[in-house]
Amino acid sequence: MTKYIFRSALVIASVVGFQACSLNEQLGSTLTKNQADSVIKVPALLKGAYDNLQMPYQDFGNTWGLSQMSTDETVGPTRGGDWDDNGVWRALHEHTWNADHAHIQNAFTNLLTLQFSATNVLNFKPDKNQAAQARFLRALSMFTVLDLWGQVPFRNPSDTLLNAPKVMKAQEALDFIIAELNAIQGDLGTRPATAAYVANQDAVRFLLMKCYLNKGAFLNRAAPTFDAADMQKVIQLADQIKATGAYNLGTDYFDNFARDNDVKSKENIFTQQNGPGFSTVRNGNATYARWKFTVHYNMNPSGWNGFATLSDFYDKFEASDRRRGGAYTGLTDTSGMLVGFLIGQQYDAHHNPLKDRKDNPLAFTRDVQLKESGNNLEVTGIRVIKYVPDFYTSDKSKDNNEASNDYVFFRYADVVLMKAEALLRTGDAAGALALVNELRTARSASSLGALDLSTLLDERGRELYWEGWRRQDLIRFGKFLTPWQLKPTDNPRNLLFPIPTSDLAVNRNLVQNPGY
Numbered sequence: 001m002t003k004y005i006f007r008s009a010l011v012i013a014s015v016v017g018f019q020a021c022s023l024n025e026q027l028g029s030t031l032t033k034n035q036a037d038s039v040i041k042v043p044a045l046l047k048g049a050y051d052n053l054q055m056p057y058q059d060f061g062n063t064w065g066l067s068q069m070s071t072d073e074t075v076g077p078t079r080g081g082d083w084d085d086n087g088v089w090r091a092l093h094e095h096t097w098n099a100d101h102a103h104i105q106n107a108f109t110n111l112l113t114l115q116f117s118a119t120n121v122l123n124f125k126p127d128k129n130q131a132a133q134a135r136f137l138r139a140l141s142m143f144t145v146l147d148l149w150g151q152v153p154f155r156n157p158s159d160t161l162l163n164a165p166k167v168m169k170a171q172e173a174l175d176f177i178i179a180e181l182n183a184i185q186g187d188l189g190t191r192p193a194t195a196a197y198v199a200n201q202d203a204v205r206f207l208l209m210k211c212y213l214n215k216g217a218f219l220n221r222a223a224p225t226f227d228a229a230d231m232q233k234v235i236q237l238a239d240q241i242k243a244t245g246a247y248n249l250g251t252d253y254f255d256n257f258a259r260d261n262d263v264k265s266k267e268n269i270f271t272q273q274n275g276p277g278f279s280t281v282r283n284g285n286a287t288y289a290r291w292k293f294t295v296h297y298n299m300n301p302s303g304w305n306g307f308a309t310l311s312d313f314y315d316k317f318e319a320s321d322r323r324r325g326g327a328y329t330g331l332t333d334t335s336g337m338l339v340g341f342l343i344g345q346q347y348d349a350h351h352n353p354l355k356d357r358k359d360n361p362l363a364f365t366r367d368v369q370l371k372e373s374g375n376n377l378e379v380t381g382i383r384v385i386k387y388v389p390d391f392y393t394s395d396k397s398k399d400n401n402e403a404s405n406d407y408v409f410f411r412y413a414d415v416v417l418m419k420a421e422a423l424l425r426t427g428d429a430a431g432a433l434a435l436v437n438e439l440r441t442a443r444s445a446s447s448l449g450a451l452d453l454s455t456l457l458d459e460r461g462r463e464l465y466w467e468g469w470r471r472q473d474l475i476r477f478g479k480f481l482t483p484w485q486l487k488p489t490d491n492p493r494n495l496l497f498p499i500p501t502s503d504l505a506v507n508r509n510l511v512q513n514p515g516y
Helices: 033-039 042-051 054-058 063-068 085-094 102-121 128-149 170-187 201-219 228-243 253-257 412-425 429-442 453-464 470-476 501-506
Strands: 003-005 030-032 151-154 166-169 268-272 339-342 383-385 407-411
Touching: 042 102, 042 128, 054 063, 054 102, 054 268, 054 407, 063 085, 063 102, 063 128, 063 470, 085 102, 102 128, 102 151, 102 501, 128 151, 128 170, 128 201, 151 170, 166 170, 170 201, 201 228, 201 268, 201 407, 201 412, 201 470, 228 412, 253 407, 268 412, 407 412, 412 429, 412 453, 429 453, 453 470
Parallel strands: none
Antiparallel strands: 003 030, 151 166, 268 407, 339 383
């Protein structure tokens, strides 16, 4: 009988198995297919694939860092001796990265790990729903690799691990992803009967919308085009999601990111479940890091005093816009912390002004530099709290990797904005404006009198800031190479990230992206 190499559950998630390196039979047991089927259980493999979403997406040094720190929304200043990290954050913001950048390597590795673990589920006789879930996770990882690098290493379930995986170029990868999503949709559950943290039909529709909307940009990043038929697909898919009746624009924007967002949010389409028993065992930064990496050490909850946003981006918001932030019941009254953008003097729960570690007022400033060295280096930069700290319960241990805020991949508000963009790109500016104003009304922002592409890009920033979409949006709208705060120049090569040097060495089918 033909024999295959099967790994233990602990090794399945290793990217070594995905890449073509010195793998041989000594790395795992050599079993017959029937023997392996009797030992390895599909539910455990599928859970492992879901768990492998965490590192590439939730950890801030992976795809989030690449997709946010490289934009006009996010900056990671070095503060004296803090946050230098060999210049990795500065390189991302200034677009001076190279093929040995640590976070570029980490993201590439962890996305391929996710793809491998999802593909491996298909080797062990999953039922139709299990197979569809695994194929969705594989498609999601492939979409992200395509977005960031423009080429996608790929293995079929039956491919031997001893050979280098094939590499799909942009058109082939996009065609494959779209075909996969269309093939599996009917085998997945529907929302809200299916929990948001389980692959579902609307998650498929959402990812298809992203594929059709970005197709022209993925195929020609320097000069994206937008085929009318693709835009109609986006509109049709948005209408299908709306027709389910499962979603509406919530009354409080930050409920989508609260510790109980699985209950409060009426917008979240696809998430990853977090909390005790989930995040910690996955061994990676989860949603708690989204407030830890920005708030000051002396705040409650305490943070790591790192990342900030830029004043030019902050100025895109009206004062009345709920997305700009303010008090959040259960958090602000117990700790003093606000949500959204933190600027100016910060206070405790009794409204006493806080101070930094040098006994200066803890008042966050508009000004920020990539290298801070002055007496105010702890307070420079407007801070961002998108995920409401899971700190407003009696269990203070939640201020760690066990925070219960489910990580948000896809939201209904993005569906609305993608449909508006498709309408605008096909000449229906009035229809697009109506959708955008519906969203703005829900966020307590004033209605716009007109809508063009520049205004729509700003609205996507206001709605989706720090959710990992900004780089993709800037490329699609032709703005990624333009100068912005703390990034005076650019190079067309930066429309793609470089293939990591170590991956080129082990997979001869990969080709370094132009300019690197």
